[in-house]
Amino acid sequence: MDMATGLSAIFLQNRPALLRFLRGRGAGDDAEDMLQDMWMKLEAKDLGPVADPLPYLYRMANNLMLDRYRSTVRRAKREQDWAEGAGGVMADPTSDMAVDERMILTQRLGEARAVLRDLGPRVELVFRRFRIEGVGQRQIAQELGVSLTTVEKDLQKAYRAMIALKQRLETE
Amino acid sequence: MIHEDALMWVIRTRDPEFVDWEGFTAWLEVDPAHAAAYDALMAQDAGLEQLIPADPVHMPAPANDAGDPGERRWRPMRWIGGGAVAAALVAVVSLSVVNRSDIYTVTTAPGESRMIALDDGTRIDVNGGTTLRLDRKDPRFAALDKGEAAFTVRHDDTHPFRVMVGDDVFEDAGTVFNIVHSGASTRIGVSEGKVIYNPSAQAIALPAGRALTQDATGLHVMPIAPEAVASWRSGRLVYANARIDEIGEDIARSIGVRLTATPGAAAMRFTGTIALDKDPARFFTGAAPLMGLTAVRQGDGWLLKEGDGPQS
Numbered sequence: 456m457d458m459a460t461g462l463s464a465i466f467l468q469n470r471p472a473l474l475r476f477l478r479g480r481g482a483g484d485d486a487e488d489m490l491q492d493m494w495m496k497l498e499a500k501d502l503g504p505v506a507d508p509l510p511y512l513y514r515m516a517n518n519l520m521l522d523r524y525r526s527t528v529r530r531a532k533r534e535q536d537w538a539e540g541a542g543g544v545m546a547d548p549t550s551d552m553a554v555d556e557r558m559i560l561t562q563r564l565g566e567a568r569a570v571l572r573d574l575g576p577r578v579e580l581v582f583r584r585f586r587i588e589g590v591g592q593r594q595i596a597q598e599l600g601v602s603l604t605t606v607e608k609d610l611q612k613a614y615r616a617m618i619a620l621k622q623r624l625e626t627e
Numbered sequence: 628m629i630h631e632d633a634l635m636w637v638i639r640t641r642d643p644e645f646v647d648w649e650g651f652t653a654w655l656e657v658d659p660a661h662a663a664a665y666d667a668l669m670a671q672d673a674g675l676e677q678l679i680p681a682d683p684v685h686m687p688a689p690a691n692d693a694g695d696p697g698e699r700r701w702r703p704m705r706w707i708g709g710g711a712v713a714a715a716l717v718a719v720v721s722l723s724v725v726n727r728s729d730i731y732t733v734t735t736a737p738g739e740s741r742m743i744a745l746d747d748g749t750r751i752d753v754n755g756g757t758t759l760r761l762d763r764k765d766p767r768f769a770a771l772d773k774g775e776a777a778f779t780v781r782h783d784d785t786h787p788f789r790v791m792v793g794d795d796v797f798e799d800a801g802t803v804f805n806i807v808h809s810g811a812s813t814r815i816g817v818s819e820g821k822v823i824y825n826p827s828a829q830a831i832a833l834p835a836g837r838a839l840t841q842d843a844t845g846l847h848v849m850p851i852a853p854e855a856v857a858s859w860r861s862g863r864l865v866y867a868n869a870r871i872d873e874i875g876e877d878i879a880r881s882i883g884v885r886l887t888a889t890p891g892a893a894a895m896r897f898t899g900t901i902a903l904d905k906d907p908a909r910f911f912t913g914a915a916p917l918m919g920l921t922a923v924r925q926g927d928g929w930l931l932k933e934g935d936g937p938q939s
Contacts, residue, residue, distance in 0.1 A: 475652055479652050481662035507646065510645065510646045524670065525670070563678060564927060565680075567678045571679070571680075585638075586679075587923070587925055588889045590643075591644040607635075611638065614637070615634070617675055618671045620678070621675065621678060624678075
């Protein structure tokens, strides 16, 4: 069976639900156009077998929204830089600069290491498995012999701490 | 302040097994501010991996929870390729005198390679991250303590060239061969002539086109394409059904990066040719998909993992 056709059929069956999702995600009047883009991509691409077609389609729609948000933020930042007269001006790329950057990176990694250590080894392990290696929460819970709720709570704790660190480093 | 519900949905939707998209839709429809909070947190989540040091975590055995074997199931694979800092500082091969005055050590930093011409006409190409011992008084001797070297030996029937790797001896019989030694495993590939493995014990003859590996699973002899032997010298790595963990070591040594792999990725195998590139970002952009893997920048190194994550 043609897998792309299979995915297209599921797309058509669930079009109203996907439209609702995109509107909920804040696509507004663009929701219809975005669905059309998704349809074209599905038709054009020869996708291999997809295990769970409907979650796959939702994820595709969610990624479109994430891309849209990212490009909006980038555009806003460029315009701001331009207004502040920083547009197009590059820092002098001397070798001293690279050493500075490396020192900053090393320092940041040291701070992140301390934050992760304070969370405790289980929380750190859960966070690395999930966020770096892309392993699902159900599998992590099985590996560690803890409940799914414990894994979810560990992740929330780690995320709060890491996002707080990231925000602090960005304002420094 | 972090929007707690939005954080919960960030974590849920990032899970590769997430299926409750209708529940997520319902939450989004409650308040238009929900989508904005979710987007803002997903933006914070992006690039978080670059902030996380590549150190593996060691779980202490829980005191109140004996007999749980789950804890030890996961062990990260890790190859230290050193840092770019180390590579920059050690720009030149260091020669240091060890014990007897005629034995000297040649060390290369990860990502650095070096050619050594011995008095007898033998040439040794030393790859990065390698420690090799040579003898000033005996140009027919080399000991590979760690790393990788390719030997182009000027053959002499009366005085064969010998390479020591741990307790093992490789003896030439008119030969071009490459040896990799790391931890408990040794790999040798022969592209010209013949090498005798442990001439006074097993005495296994390895003609051109033959490779031998020795690791925890024992000794294995297999065919190898002669052009694949020491291909790192021409900026390529050539593999036939090689494990990703071995390939990862070769990459770390050859381009000088700190590289780790998830256990799933480490156990995978690859057949094909990988072009080396000293720019890690450019290298992994091409090489990772070729191996069916994804490479992510993690802390001051790189991580190889299976397939594609849910999103970048």
